[in-house]
Amino acid sequence: MKAFDYDTLNHLRMSNEVIKKLTTIYQLRGETSSYAIDYHEELEKLVAVAKIQSTDASNRIEGIYTSDSRLKKIMTDKVHPHDRSEQEIAGYRDVLALIHENSQYMPINTNTVLAMHKMLFKYTGDNWGGKFKDINNQIIAQYADGHQEIRITPPEAFITPELIEQLCQRYNLAFEKADISPLLLSAAFVFDFVSIHPFRDGNGRMSRLLMLLTLYRSGFEVGKYISLEKIIEDSKGSYYEALAASSQGWKENQNDYLPFIDYYLGIIVSAYRELIDRIGIFHNRRPLSAEQMIIKTLQQQLKPLARAELVELIPRYSETTIQRCLRKLKREGTIKAVGSGRYVKYVIKN
Structure with a gap:
């Protein structure tokens, strides 16, 4: 039976690089802590851009896309989605908005996960939206050169509800104990969620939405202003490599979370640095042409x-x-x- 060791994260050995990234993230969060007051108007513009980029990037990773003009109209709810891709894009838009506006009311539990998934597929008419998979599946990594590889065969469908319940419980207990940084717990939670692969479809998108939600609830809101999903899309090869490296021994509870944690923290560092750069562009001493x-x-x-x-x-x-x-x-x-x-x-x- 798969277990989730969130007391030690399988006796995680922190590398110097991971320690450095953790320190950097906390420093950058402190450096940007006054932005919400000092640069309110500028941040509102960044929120609007990030929503479009996040919805576009997270769906494009899965091969789902539409034209730029249609995307912008869908994001502002000015048009009805006219095909399957646009229906799924509209669903992502709605879940993303829900997290941005109501993260404090969204506990990390099975009900939240199912509700998010149901909303993700609410425009498609699929009767399995908001329901755990009823057939077994595989995790396929798609690489830039077009080839695909089976990364892992997830647990069987019948045990999925119990695994998600245990995953959420173990995460919440560790979060309350606060012996481990919430950033590490967020990374481990997202990785284990993907590895369980609890749904017929939408697992990758759900993992990125849960990344945003767990970071929000941990006090790291950079994903509101900078698209984490776009940074992941731009580094998709490294993303799959980190997933593969941390997958070895997962079913036997012997996997090493470090490769994925290292990648995950790198995404957050990049987002904070981009936020600082963007605010710097807004407020250059002499406005740039x-x-x-x-x-x-x-x-x-x-x-x-x-x-x-x-x-x-x-x-x-x-x-x-x-x-x-x-x-x-x-x-x-x-x-x-x-x-x-x-x-x-x-x-x-x-």
Whole structure:
């Protein structure tokens, strides 16, 4: 019988890197603790951007997507979803909003998990939304080069309800005891949830929503302003590698949580640093022009960005202004286009 050792996390041996990341997260949380008061207006803009990015990224990881224009309309509830993908996107939007607005009323228990899953699939018409799986399944890792691998065969369907109940109980007991950092407990909880794979579909998305919820309830709200899901999507290969490394010996209660915890904490560090960078862009001593902000953003992101991504990352300026400045910077040879048509992205020209 699978058990959850949340007193020691299977006698977890903390690495120097994990200790460093924990220390950094607590420091960054302290550094940003006054933002809600000092930068209220700016944070509201970041919340709106993060909601879109989180909904888009978490679904794209599972191969679910729609056009940018449709996505924005779905996020503002201006259109009805017209296909299966948009129905699932709308469901994620609703669960995400619920967590943002009511996390303090959402205990970590079976009822919350089932209610979230039911809401996730409420537009699809599936009769298994909000119900644990009734057939056995497998956890498939999908890699960037297109190949798939079976990561683990989860426990059988009949034992799933009991495992989720035990998982929540063990998490809550350890959280109340506070002998282990809530960040480590959050990571272990999310990892074990994915490993149980309790539903027919939506397990990955549910794990990312539970990541946000457990972090909220632990006092780490960076996921409200910066999309954790997008950071995970951008590092999807490392995500699957960490899952695979921590899966070895899971059914025998001998798995090492450290690889996944290390990855998980890295996501949170990245989110806090991005939050600080974004607030810094808002409040540069001498306000940057749209062209300067485009260059600064491309330098910080270290990857090609589409026009829509730049518009989201630079909410101070309109889409028309961003588009005009991109043309100018390209003409001057400061940036170059990668790709063409609707898939064109921009990068600093060496």
